Amino acid sequence: MISDTTAEKYTQLDPDVRLMLRVRDDNAAAFEKLVAQYQNRLVTVLHHLVGSRDQADDLAQEVFMRVFRARKRYQPGSRFSTWLFTIANNVASNARRGLARRKEIQLRPADTQVSSALSLEELAKEASGLMPSRQLDKLELSDVVQLAMQSLNERQRMAVLLCKFEGMSYVEIAESMEMSPPAIKSLLSRARVNLKTVLEPYLSDGRRPADIG
């Protein structure tokens, strides 16, 4: 239950909360404005989270639909973006679980969505089926970083993305991911160490992706 003081605080503080309150009152223009305002940000985070642009678009629409369906129950207990990314985190987790279940049924090996701690070479190989060195030759630095992101587990990835793209504080990330701030601190630290380990060749030798493999 959200207190009146908290609701009032976030209503004053965040213009998007005020927009969402208009959506609650069935204002279609307000909903359109919220979608337009958040669609790029949401798709970006979901894209780097799930690794597929098409799936990210579908999931983002699902997130907005959940926002719309929940509008009558909406109470401002946080910034609007925190609430939105809490829903996004749940939607992405459900999608991942659904995918994992289907994969279990099909008895296929897990892909990069559910894997953790795969090396860059393994990830590149898995992604293309080519020899790692040849694949890495073709990769841009952004692809390498994207592959490095895929080496993180989903929670680490989400925390990194919310920190990087949304500029959220640890408290806000904790709220979005329904964890405690110290747990987020630990999660982000491990994520950064993992990224550093995977990206070490570039960091230590300044080697371009073409030199890897």
Added chain:
Amino acid sequence: MNEHEPTPTSDEVIDAELTAYLDGEVDDAERAAIETRLSNDAAYRERLQGHQASLDLLDELTGCETDESFTRGTVAMAAAHLERPATARHGIPGWMVHRPWLIWATAIAASLLCGYAGLAIPTRIAHRHAEKEFALIKNYQLYYDVDSVEFLKLLDDPNLFGEEPDGLL
């Protein structure tokens, strides 16, 4: 932090400290302590540079662009959701969604009807029995003295005995 998580090693504590420092998530006292150590400890400084470099590489992750069709499509989905009948949305009859008072009105009317039926029907049946038996009760003494109803009907005939011949008495 989860109580089931293993106790962090000193390296993990240092990494968490430096990550929080880079993210601006330390208070003034912690920042001062970290900066003092950075100025005195080369290995610590190098570790921070490693974290900073991997953090900088995250700038390579590009943002996604969506166009107006995404907005229109999403808004259209919301509109379609509204237009769908409540039955489809919730799996319950539409009148229950829009006129919940009808549920109570129907329940009260049904209760009244049941109550009326429970009282009126047995009473009416009892009355019918009473009407049938009223004649019997009324002529009870007569029925008591005769052997059959046919004999009683015969007695009721005014011409049973004919006219008395004059002068007989």
